[in-house]
Amino acid sequence: MHQPVLWIHGEAxxxxxxxxxxxxxRPAVFxxxxxxxxxxxxxxxxxxxxxECLLELPxxxxxxxxxxxxxxxxxxxxxxxxxxxxxxxxxxxxxxxAIARDLPVEVQEPKPFVPLPFEGQGAPDxxxxxxxxxxxxxxxxxxx
Amino acid sequence: xxxxxxxLGGVPLxxxxxxxxxxxxxxxxxxxxxxxxxxxxxxxxxxxPIRGGRLAAEQRLAAVQPARYGRSRNFLDGAVTRLSPYxxxxxxxxxxxxxxxxxxxxxxxxxxxxxxxxxxxxxxDFWQRLWRRLGDAIWDDQEPLKTGHSPASYAAELPAAIxxxxxxxxxxxxxxxxxxxxxxxxxxxRMWLAAYVVHWRRVRWQAGARWFLQHLLDGDPASNxxxxxxxxxxxxxxxxxxxxxxxxxxxxxRLCHGCDAAASGSCPFDASYEALQQQLFASATAxxxxxxxxxxxxxxxxxASARHP
Numbered sequence: 001m002h003q004p005v006l007w008i009h010g011e012a013x014x015x016x017x018x019x020x021x022x023x024x025x026r027p028a029v030f031x032x033x034x035x036x037x038x039x040x041x042x043x044x045x046x047x048x049x050x051x052e053c054l055l056e057l058p059x060x061x062x063x064x065x066x067x068x069x070x071x072x073x074x075x076x077x078x079x080x081x082x083x084x085x086x087x088x089x090x091x092x093x094x095x096x097x098a099i100a101r102d103l104p105v106e107v108q109e110p111k112p113f114v115p116l117p118f119e120g121q122g123a124p125d126x127x128x129x130x131x132x133x134x135x136x137x138x139x140x141x142x143x144x
Numbered sequence: 145x146x147x148x149x150x151x152l153g154g155v156p157l158x159x160x161x162x163x164x165x166x167x168x169x170x171x172x173x174x175x176x177x178x179x180x181x182x183x184x185x186x187x188x189x190x191x192x193p194i195r196g197g198r199l200a201a202e203q204r205l206a207a208v209q210p211a212r213y214g215r216s217r218n219f220l221d222g223a224v225t226r227l228s229p230y231x232x233x234x235x236x237x238x239x240x241x242x243x244x245x246x247x248x249x250x251x252x253x254x255x256x257x258x259x260x261x262x263x264x265x266x267x268x269d270f271w272q273r274l275w276r277r278l279g280d281a282i283w284d285d286q287e288p289l290k291t292g293h294s295p296a297s298y299a300a301e302l303p304a305a306i307x308x309x310x311x312x313x314x315x316x317x318x319x320x321x322x323x324x325x326x327x328x329x330x331x332x333x334r335m336w337l338a339a340y341v342v343h344w345r346r347v348r349w350q351a352g353a354r355w356f357l358q359h360l361l362d363g364d365p366a367s368n369x370x371x372x373x374x375x376x377x378x379x380x381x382x383x384x385x386x387x388x389x390x391x392x393x394x395x396x397x398r399l400c401h402g403c404d405a406a407a408s409g410s411c412p413f414d415a416s417y418e419a420l421q422q423q424l425f426a427s428a429t430a431x432x433x434x435x436x437x438x439x440x441x442x443x444x445x446x447x448a449s450a451r452h453p
Contacts, residue, residue: 010234011232011234012233012234013233013235014201014230014233014235014237015198016234016236016237025158027157027159032166037184040354040357040358041187041188042358043189043358044177044180044188044189044190045190045326045327045359045361046327046358046359046363047184048177048180048192049192049195049229049233051180051196052200053198053235055152055155055168055197056197056198058155058157058158059157060161060162060165061166062164062165063183063184076162077159088276088364089275089364089365090279090280110234110237112239113237113238113242113265113266114269118276126274132266132270132273133263136266136269137263140242140266141255143242143246144255
């Protein structure tokens with residue numbers, strides 16, 4: 001990608017966002033997800049909290065269908081791709097794949113709290129917190 | 145000298161703004177509220193006194209006192225961090241918070257003073273990992289309930305009196321009011337409120353979880369739903385309940401002063417754990433209740449030794 005735009009979502013509204021870190025100054029957009037807000041009856045104070053976070057970031061703010069708005073923003077900036085950061089919410093993957101039908105999407109992982117994989121070999125036991133913490137605690141304290 | 149951007153000025157964008165963009169400059173917070181009402185007419189309520197943004201987050205982070213947090217976090221007026229809304233939206237990353245806490249501990253206090261706080265950051269990471277694994281199944285019971293009641297016996301919807309802070313119970317109404325007004329509740333208050341909804345009113349945890357997500361500035365289905373499931377007993381070995389003595393202790397008694405139910409002897413929480421167990425759960429099958437919300441089993445008082453504590 002030579003001329004990407006950045007898609008900023010609600011799990012990464014700070015300077016630790018790896019897409020913002022890797023591409024400072026590139027056009028970036030956040031979209032208020034109208035369907036989600038309506039479906040979950042999200043209250044105004046939550047939207048305002050997000051808005052205040054967005055005002056302190058170099059990001060254009062839109063509302064509507066997230067994938068459509070990100071693609072429209074990319075066209076306005078003649079972008080050849082979209083860069084974003086990984087998210088846990090399963091809705092992220094739905095939106096990412098909708099964008100990816102039109103433009104390549106690169107997903108960057110933020111710095112982890114604990115260096116343990118999410119899945120596969122070496123992933124922690126999540127059946128109870130105590131099992132997870134037995135594996136995670138010594139690794140977290142390594143950087144102390 | 146670099147000065148912070150005006151409260152609602154918005155940092156400048158290095159590219160030209162377009163017609164489709166939402167405004168990034170407001171004369172006041174009221175103007176932001178007016179704009180949001182116009183754009184999202186279905187969104188209920190007003191603004192929270194809690195402000196979003198990195199500046200507010202950094203102020204809170206600088207004020208964190210790990211040792212005091214460890215000692216007092218269970219109390220409503222304890223030294224809790226109130227970082228959760230900023231962490232939930234990535235304004236602060238867990239790794240950043242961890243590093244700042246480590247710096248604080250190195251400057252004084254040492255590792256032991258910060259173990260509880262780091263442990264709580266671990267809870268956040270744990271919930272996120274589970275959500276990543278479960279996806280939308282986070283809305284399903286992870287295990288069968290241990291209350292002795294069938295899932296069908298729980299109401300599907302939240303009673304209106306709870307959502308409108310009109311139960312007549314001073315504690316419950318105060319928590320509901322604070323949730324709706326501010327979008328934030330102390331974790332202990334969340335647990336009490338959730339236990340009341342699920343066990344005393346016998347409402348499905350999902351109804352309570354949806355209500356919390358409408359309002360909590362830090363709401364996400366990971367911490368929220370799994371904590372509701374922990375209270376309900378579909379993600380723990382036993383249901384969580386509390387009683388009046390527990391609530392009075394951790395709230396400094398202030399909620400019970402002036403509560404009509406407390407004055408008239410109709411407080412539904414004014415009972416021993418044994419009595420609540422009998423009253424709330426089908427005793428033939430239910431596990432003993434859990435009355436500690438931070439994962440440690442409650443030390444049961446043996447009646448024979450109660451005189452010699």
